[in-house]
Amino acid sequence: MAIYSIKSIPQNIVNSLDEFGVLLSLPRLPGEKNSEYRTRLWDVYVHRGGAHEIGLVNGLTRELGLLPFKAIKLTVINQTTNHPRIIVKDTLIDLYSNWSSVDETLDENVLELSIDIYTKTEESYTLAGLVDYINTNSSTFEAELVEETNGELLSATIFNQDSCITYDYELLYPQRRNKIQNKKLIPGSVQFSSEGMYVFSTHVETEVEVLSEGDYYIDYTNGVIVSFSVPNINTTCRYMYDNLPLTLYASPVILHQFGSRNYQDHIFVQVEQEDGSTENSLPTSDGVSMINELLNVVPILWGP
Amino acid sequence: MIKRSWLTQRLANRFPEWSNARELPFSFLQQILNPVASALQDVYKTISGESKNFFLGSANMDTPDVVHTLRLPSTFVFGMDKTNIKNPRYLVPDVSVVEDGEIVYIEGAPDNSFKTFWIDALPTRIKDCGFSMNNAEVIEEIDLIDIETAVIKTIAVPNRLTITITDNSGLNDLSKRVGIAFLVLTGISVREIEETETILIPYGGVFRTFKIWKELTKIELYCPTVPTGRIKIECLDFNALRYTDRDQLGVFVTGEKVLNYKLTTKSFEDEGDEYSVLQFCSIIADNVSDLYGGNDGVQETYEVELLHNNNNILVYDMIQQPFTNRIFAIDDSFLYIFEPFTEQPNYKKLSRRTALAQLVIDCDSYNTLRGQSVDIFPRWKTQGKRIVRNRWSVEKPDGTIVYINYSGEETSNPDVWIYNKTYTELLFGPFIVDGIEITKQGFSFAFLQRGTYKLKLETVYVDRSLEVDIVPIQVHSQNAIKRIRLPDSLQNSLGIAFDYNQKLWFLRSGVGYDYHYEYGESSHIHKSQLVVDNMMVDFENKTIYLHEEYANEVSVEETPDLIVEK
Numbered sequence: 116m117a118i119y120s121i122k123s124i125p126q127n128i129v130n131s132l133d134e135f136g137v138l139l140s141l142p143r144l145p146g147e148k149n150s151e152y153r154t155r156l157w158d159v160y161v162h163r164g165g166a167h168e169i170g171l172v173n174g175l176t177r178e179l180g181l182l183p184f185k186a187i188k189l190t191v192i193n194q195t196t197n198h199p200r201i202i203v204k205d206t207l208i209d210l211y212s213n214w215s216s217v218d219e220t221l222d223e224n225v226l227e228l229s230i231d232i233y234t235k236t237e238e239s240y241t242l243a244g245l246v247d248y249i250n251t252n253s254s255t256f257e258a259e260l261v262e263e264t265n266g267e268l269l270s271a272t273i274f275n276q277d278s279c280i281t282y283d284y285e286l287l288y289p290q291r292r293n294k295i296q297n298k299k300l301i302p303g304s305v306q307f308s309s310e311g312m313y314v315f316s317t318h319v320e321t322e323v324e325v326l327s328e329g330d331y332y333i334d335y336t337n338g339v340i341v342s343f344s345v346p347n348i349n350t351t352c353r354y355m356y357d358n359l360p361l362t363l364y365a366s367p368v369i370l371h372q373f374g375s376r377n378y379q380d381h382i383f384v385q386v387e388q389e390d391g392s393t394e395n396s397l398p399t400s401d402g403v404s405m406i407n408e409l410l411n412v413v414p415i416l417w418g419p
Numbered sequence: 420m421i422k423r424s425w426l427t428q429r430l431a432n433r434f435p436e437w438s439n440a441r442e443l444p445f446s447f448l449q450q451i452l453n454p455v456a457s458a459l460q461d462v463y464k465t466i467s468g469e470s471k472n473f474f475l476g477s478a479n480m481d482t483p484d485v486v487h488t489l490r491l492p493s494t495f496v497f498g499m500d501k502t503n504i505k506n507p508r509y510l511v512p513d514v515s516v517v518e519d520g521e522i523v524y525i526e527g528a529p530d531n532s533f534k535t536f537w538i539d540a541l542p543t544r545i546k547d548c549g550f551s552m553n554n555a556e557v558i559e560e561i562d563l564i565d566i567e568t569a570v571i572k573t574i575a576v577p578n579r580l581t582i583t584i585t586d587n588s589g590l591n592d593l594s595k596r597v598g599i600a601f602l603v604l605t606g607i608s609v610r611e612i613e614e615t616e617t618i619l620i621p622y623g624g625v626f627r628t629f630k631i632w633k634e635l636t637k638i639e640l641y642c643p644t645v646p647t648g649r650i651k652i653e654c655l656d657f658n659a660l661r662y663t664d665r666d667q668l669g670v671f672v673t674g675e676k677v678l679n680y681k682l683t684t685k686s687f688e689d690e691g692d693e694y695s696v697l698q699f700c701s702i703i704a705d706n707v708s709d710l711y712g713g714n715d716g717v718q719e720t721y722e723v724e725l726l727h728n729n730n731n732i733l734v735y736d737m738i739q740q741p742f743t744n745r746i747f748a749i750d751d752s753f754l755y756i757f758e759p760f761t762e763q764p765n766y767k768k769l770s771r772r773t774a775l776a777q778l779v780i781d782c783d784s785y786n787t788l789r790g791q792s793v794d795i796f797p798r799w800k801t802q803g804k805r806i807v808r809n810r811w812s813v814e815k816p817d818g819t820i821v822y823i824n825y826s827g828e829e830t831s832n833p834d835v836w837i838y839n840k841t842y843t844e845l846l847f848g849p850f851i852v853d854g855i856e857i858t859k860q861g862f863s864f865a866f867l868q869r870g871t872y873k874l875k876l877e878t879v880y881v882d883r884s885l886e887v888d889i890v891p892i893q894v895h896s897q898n899a900i901k902r903i904r905l906p907d908s909l910q911n912s913l914g915i916a917f918d919y920n921q922k923l924w925f926l927r928s929g930v931g932y933d934y935h936y937e938y939g940e941s942s943h944i945h946k947s948q949l950v951v952d953n954m955m956v957d958f959e960n961k962t963i964y965l966h967e968e969y970a971n972e973v974s975v976e977e978t979p980d981l982i983v984e985k
Contacts, residue, residue: 116976116977116979117494117496117976118974118975118976118977119491119492119495119974119975119976120972120973120974120975121489121490121491121972121973122972122973123487123489123968123973124488124489124490125486125487125488125968126485126486126487126488126964127484127485128483128484128485128486130472130482131472131473131478131479131482132478132484135475143484146485146968147484147485148484149478149480149481149482149484150480150922152484153475153478153480156475157475157609157610157611158611161610161611161612
């Protein structure tokens with residue numbers, strides 16, 4: 116009798132989880148088991164998709180059955196008087212040893228390192244290399260690879276993040292002393308809604324100076340707001356706070372804004388002008404392959 | 420073997436209170452209602468399971484999701500069974516695959532139906548996924564008063580946490596007099612969001628969280644007074660000495676749903692070895708407030724001897740498979756699968772029972788365990804004709820009949836009639852037999868065989884009429900429906916548990932004895948995979964559906980026709 120050797124092909128069966136998938140616009144991947152599919156369905160309302168950058172990262176990774184992961188943990192080792200800050204933007208990681216306040220133009224903002232995470236020839240091209248580079252060159256921060264993260268992955272998988280986080284809406288209770296949810300607030304970043312315009316009109320430097328109507332004091336370190344008067348109901352505040360130590364998240368889906376200055380430096384050969392600025396010239400080899408791939412998919416016009 | 424549905428008693432309870440049908444599980448009415456109740460029970464089980472699928476957190480992960488298809492070539496020919504010329508059938512081809520250097524044969528699902536292929540399918544193998552982490556402790560056993568400062572370990576497996584409070588916690592009295600203590604857990608759930616959960620702890624016992632926790636950051640205890648007792652928190656409930664049937668699929672002998680299973684050991688012979696017995700427990704409390712007043716009211720009501728191929732076994736741990744009424748149990752080398760149910764006794768010969776007999780048999784219980792005794796008495800239902808004599812006999816499961824004399828002793832001599840002078844002597848004694856004063860009729864009978872015993876009481880009245888009452892008493896035992904050899908890396912495990920994805924985990928090493936365990940330095944947990952090597956064949960479209968995915972190609976061999984030899 117004949118014997119045949121055949122490789123099996125997975126075939127999905129619709130069950131109750133797929134009904135959730137219809138509601139959430141998240142179909143099951145081929146051959147995906149219930150437990151993995153449920154994890155992705157849960158993720159829809161946790162890491163929300165959207166048209167903004169983080170929304171695209173969340174949506175794309177989820178649709179492909181991938182997950183963002185913790186890549187590198189950055190810890191402050193040399194606490195200066197002001198706030199250190201980490202900004203990941205496009206192809207650069209900027210490490211600030213001093214960040215004075217929300218006013219970015221002040222000279223007190225000291226940029227310690229600006230690390231290129233996109234160029235192949237740079238040491239910081241891989242995660243492990245990036246960790247070594249930071250530990251060697253930074254006196255403010257210390258980096259370590261998160262456990263079970265593959266150090267050979269590209270640093271470009273780290274998506275845009277900021278150690279200073281803006282908290283847009285925190286409701287204040289009708290009491291003179293309000294403990295807000297976060298600590299390490301950035302001086303100058305705390306703003307109150309119009310309901311609190313008379314309660315929070317005069318900022319004082321110490322708590323003992325809160326003596327008359329309109330006086331208020333902010334303990335930036337512990338996240339406490341003390342006011343002379345009791346705030347009205349529906350008074351809210353908005354502020355920025357330090358999220359340090361910071362764990363940098365990465366995504367298997369690398370996302371870059373094509374029009375950003377940092378990214379164009381890598382896509383086009385930069386020609387220096389007389390005034391010291393640079394202008395885009397011909398595409399680099401990376402740029403050529405990327406543009407050709409785009410043109411294959413979308414027949415857009417290119418050029419001035 | 421007929422399964423008795425827990426709904427049978429519910430349906431019988433619709434009849435008037437005075438009717439025999441409600442009282443006797445072996446009444447004609449309940450025998451007729453049982454098939455109807457069984458069908459209703461299937462409906463109830465389906466609705467109960469489907470309602471849990473409304474929410475992602477409680478959804479059944481074992482519902483059919485992916486099948487693996489083999490597209491047979493057009494030249495493939497199925498063999499046919501032509502032994503019955505009028506009804507020839509296709510034969511399932513021989514299918515096998517090489518896994519880890521061994522040949523695995525894939526069997527066709529019974530009836531070739533999807534129900535037997537997936538929903539009712541039993542695992543055929545267990546694979547060690549090779550995934551071992553530290554043990555399942557989240558908080559080591561400490562004094563309850565120190566819970567807020569306890570070291571919270573990393574949760575090895577995201578799961579509903581099991582909180583065990585032991586040793587005279589004093590919470591019982593507290594709940595009755597002052598108020599119920601509670602714990603507030605804060606952390607990151609499996610949905611990756613920060614959540615809190617409040618767990619009431621009205622007494623020392625075992626509690627489970629409703630949320631699935633991935634990381635705990637804080638535990639707070641709210642207790643009216645200084646608490647005593649010990650607490651520990653785990654992410655997998657190994658050695659669940661008492662397991663709560665949260666899906667409420669268990670069966671109780673009187674028809675109510677079982678709430679708890681419990682594993683214990685008993686000896687069935689004098690000074691004999693002890694073997695595993697499964698106890699069905701129910702919550703019995705005189706006062707509802709007792710349930711929260713500290714008495715959790717769990718009492719063992721019904722026991723089953725666990726067997727494999729009619730031989731006793733000794734298992735170390737058990738767990739109920741989620742969304743089924745199957746129980747998994749392990750010993751050193753094997754995993755046993757049981758499907759506990761109340762067995763309906765063999766009601767043959769009950770037709771010889773006299774309906775509306777005056778004198779009937781009364782006993783402690785219609786259900787017992789091998790080696791145990793039941794007290795048996797006569798009961799006078801309706802006083803009418805005068806009783807002249809009565810005789811007791813017992814038909815054992817192996818068919819032998821023994822008679823019981825006035826002293827309650829077994830004898831093969833059928834001439835053991837007990838003569839009664841007056842009605843009251845029969846029940847309340849004393850009465851004289853052969854010059855010996857007997858205080859009261861009744862005896863204790865030891866049940867030493869498995870199966871159905873039939874107690875028979877024959878009564879002759881002054882008008883020479885004979886009435887017979889027959890009562891079946893079931894000695895319960897259950898054979899495992901499946902036994903699977905554990906891989907070497909999972910043998911000698913101490914415990915098993917399911918996680919929230921319904922994957923089976925094994926606890927290895929540590930110190931284990933008497934159904935208790937302690938985590939040792941070498942304790943760790945292994946994730947396993949229950950493999951179902953079966954298939955369903957679509958003869959018309961030449962397609963085979965496999966339950967599992969195999970790394971290698973699957974071999975499919977044509978089978979020859981079966982024909983009648985001339």
